[in-house]
Amino acid sequence: MASKFMENPVIKWVEYRLPIFSFIDHSVGSGYPTPRNLNYWWNFGSLAGVALVIMIASGIVLAMSYTAHVDYAFESVERIMRDVNYGWLIRYIHMNGGSMFFIVVYIHLFRGMYYGSYKAPREIVWIMGVLILLAMMATAFMGYVLPWGQMSFWGATVITNLFSAIPLVGDAIVTWLWGGFSVDNPTLNRFYAFHYLLPFVIFALVFIHLWALHVHRSNNPLGVEAKAPEDSIPFHPYYTMKDLFGMGVFMIIFMGFVFYAPNFFGEPDNYIKANPLVTPPHIVPEWYFLPFYAILRAFTADFFMYWPISWLMSAKLAGVIAMFASILLLLVLPWLDRSKVRSAKFRPIYKQFFWIFFLDCLVLGYIGAKPAEGSFIIIGQLATFYYFFHLIILIPLIGILERPRPIPESISAAVTK
Amino acid sequence: MADTVTAATGESKEDDKSRRDFLIVATSTVGAVGTGLAIWPFIDTMNPAADTLALSSTEIDISPIEVGQSITVVWRGKPVFIRHRSQAEIDESQAVAIADLIDPETDDQRVQKAEWLIMVGVCTHLGCIPLGQKSGEPKGEYGGWFCPCHGSHYDTSGRIRKGPAPLNLVVPGYEFLDDSTVKIG
Numbered sequence: 001m002a003s004k005f006m007e008n009p010v011i012k013w014v015e016y017r018l019p020i021f022s023f024i025d026h027s028v029g030s031g032y033p034t035p036r037n038l039n040y041w042w043n044f045g046s047l048a049g050v051a052l053v054i055m056i057a058s059g060i061v062l063a064m065s066y067t068a069h070v071d072y073a074f075e076s077v078e079r080i081m082r083d084v085n086y087g088w089l090i091r092y093i094h095m096n097g098g099s100m101f102f103i104v105v106y107i108h109l110f111r112g113m114y115y116g117s118y119k120a121p122r123e124i125v126w127i128m129g130v131l132i133l134l135a136m137m138a139t140a141f142m143g144y145v146l147p148w149g150q151m152s153f154w155g156a157t158v159i160t161n162l163f164s165a166i167p168l169v170g171d172a173i174v175t176w177l178w179g180g181f182s183v184d185n186p187t188l189n190r191f192y193a194f195h196y197l198l199p200f201v202i203f204a205l206v207f208i209h210l211w212a213l214h215v216h217r218s219n220n221p222l223g224v225e226a227k228a229p230e231d232s233i234p235f236h237p238y239y240t241m242k243d244l245f246g247m248g249v250f251m252i253i254f255m256g257f258v259f260y261a262p263n264f265f266g267e268p269d270n271y272i273k274a275n276p277l278v279t280p281p282h283i284v285p286e287w288y289f290l291p292f293y294a295i296l297r298a299f300t301a302d303f304f305m306y307w308p309i310s311w312l313m314s315a316k317l318a319g320v321i322a323m324f325a326s327i328l329l330l331l332v333l334p335w336l337d338r339s340k341v342r343s344a345k346f347r348p349i350y351k352q353f354f355w356i357f358f359l360d361c362l363v364l365g366y367i368g369a370k371p372a373e374g375s376f377i378i379i380g381q382l383a384t385f386y387y388f389f390h391l392i393i394l395i396p397l398i399g400i401l402e403r404p405r406p407i408p409e410s411i412s413a414a415v416t417k
Numbered sequence: 418m419a420d421t422v423t424a425a426t427g428e429s430k431e432d433d434k435s436r437r438d439f440l441i442v443a444t445s446t447v448g449a450v451g452t453g454l455a456i457w458p459f460i461d462t463m464n465p466a467a468d469t470l471a472l473s474s475t476e477i478d479i480s481p482i483e484v485g486q487s488i489t490v491v492w493r494g495k496p497v498f499i500r501h502r503s504q505a506e507i508d509e510s511q512a513v514a515i516a517d518l519i520d521p522e523t524d525d526q527r528v529q530k531a532e533w534l535i536m537v538g539v540c541t542h543l544g545c546i547p548l549g550q551k552s553g554e555p556k557g558e559y560g561g562w563f564c565p566c567h568g569s570h571y572d573t574s575g576r577i578r579k580g581p582a583p584l585n586l587v588v589p590g591y592e593f594l595d596d597s598t599v600k601i602g
């Protein structure tokens with residue numbers, strides 16, 4: 001850090017008592033050496049942080065005009081849209097911000113998979129990331145219930161009912177989750193309490209994620225560790241500027257949706273007030289849940305992945321387990337992948353299967369939005385099978401069988417020749 | 418602390434160690450049990466409150482319901498289907514072979530009076546409301562109810578016949594107070 005700044009008596013006084021300036025410098029300043037070859041896929045971590053801050057800021061302002069009661073929730077959101085100053089803007093920021101947050105985090109996650117960022121010694125960085133994803137999903141699910149529209153209500157009903165698949169205690173758990181005999185006022189209240197709490201839990205998880213990251217520092221597109229000083233450049237000003245530039249692009253896209261297509265990611269049914277007596281003809285979750293919803297629905301009595309376990313549990317329970325397993329499996333990815341080479345750049349076979357897996361996730365997302373009928377069912381089942389086949393069978397197998405291309409001896413050797 | 422030191426010097430080290438072990442085990446056990454007991458109120462507070470439980474019965478006048486007609490009433494925040502079944506529907510329900518059923522139950526086990534079918538109108542799959550209450554709605558392949566969410570078909574006795582739902586539509590506790598009034602819950 002610029003020593004002039006550190007010599008300022010006030011700064012020195014504070015630094016002696018609370019070394020916050022050197023902490024900042026070592027975290028995101030000139031005292032944090034960062035691989036010199038990071039590409040734009042490395043912007044998405046900071047973008048996720050930006051998204052989280054925007055969600056918390058917009059959420060707290062929304063909370064000032066929102067009423068968590070079944071008789072007023074829908075009306076209070078409509079009032080935010082019509083009467084509260086800039087309420088429409090804040091709400092559209094919060095609504096679309098949720099989608100932006102997930103896009104950014106999903107890209108961030110696939111980036112990690114492509115460049116092997118989950119491998120030793122960054123397993124805990126990766127695991128904290130998966131936990132953040134789970135907490136985000138819980139937050140977004142409960143947030144979507146708050147406006148108390150038809151999709152809010154029926155999404156909450158269908159998802160909480162998943163727990164009824166648990167043998168013996170399932171129904172008791174569902175009643176406990178609801179605080180009643182159906183999704184109702186107690187449910188709305190507790191979801192609001194959790195929706196307010198969880199973003200701060202996410203904040204703490206992000207802190208641990210970054211703490212672990214800063215021990216061994218960023219991976220990079222080559223996947224070889226930065227060793228010599230010429231492999232790295234200081235985070236500030238190089239990556240602070242690059243991240244700010246990325247944020248500018250991100251904000252243009254984000255605000256493009258907020259101002260020109262604010263309901264692009266939404267469902268028209270959610271502008272109808274919740275009615276416990278009428279189910280909308282086609283219930284779909286928010287887009288970011290669709291791949292998992294497709295996995296859930298793939299488990300029917302005649303699905304070949306269900307046959308081997310059909311004596312053990314109902315198809316419904318199998319679907320619920322598969323849906324959770326599809327995310328929890330990511331926690332053990334660092335141990336499923338036996339290859340020592342990180343970057344897909346030097347893994348010709350893995351690289352191809354990575355893209356097939358990526359496509360498979362898109363197919364699952366597409367199927368999740370379609371009604372469960374005809375060929376959609378079969379495609380969904382095949383895509384579900386492939387999802388697990390990739391993670392459990394292909395990843396370990398490729399790691400053992402593939403012959404990686406020679407990796408460069410250092411970052412600087414590879415990028416300066 | 419000074420006491421402990423003097424006491425310890427007077428006794429054997431072994432004795433002292435086992436006494437400490439006992440104290441550690443005893444205090445951590447009490448601590449663990451206490452924490453467990455303290456957690457329970459936090460969990461149980463999320464269960465239905467007394468007033469929620471108190472709203473548990475509803476009385477309905479069923480005299481205006483014509484043969485072949487259904488009404489939906491609300492009980493505990495859930496829809497309850499009350500259907501005045503035609504003789505044809507009753508016969509059809511009774512004729513089904515038990516072996517053909519996913520969740521085997523005879524029609525008799527599901528009704529108190531054959532012409533009145535009363536059940537919770539919530540799909541046993543994931544809780545959507547099946548269609549079939551109104552005349553224009555799809556009734557599924559077995560002429561009862563059809564859940565559009567993931568395609569479950571229920572018969573004229575509300576039994577699951579096809580689709581992902583595992584169980585028949587639930588029959589709530591109810592009693593006929595007189596010929597035209599039924600009390601649910």
Ligand code: HEM
Pocket residue numbers: 052055056057058059060061062063066077091094095098101136139140141143144145146147195196198199202
């Ligand atoms: C991880 C960060 C967060 C995510 C992913 C998230 C997600 C969501 C989503 C998807 C909705 C539904 C939007 C709609 O369709 O109307 C929502 C609503 C809401 N959220 Fe959040 N949220 C986050 C943080 C927060 C925070 C920190 C607060 C308050 C302190 C908050 C307060 C609210 C309120 C009051 C609503 C209801 C108003 C509305 O529906 O627009 N949110 N949230």
Ligand code: FES
Pocket residue numbers: 540541542543544545564565566567568569580581582
């Ligand atoms: S909720 Fe009725 S079929 Fe799934």
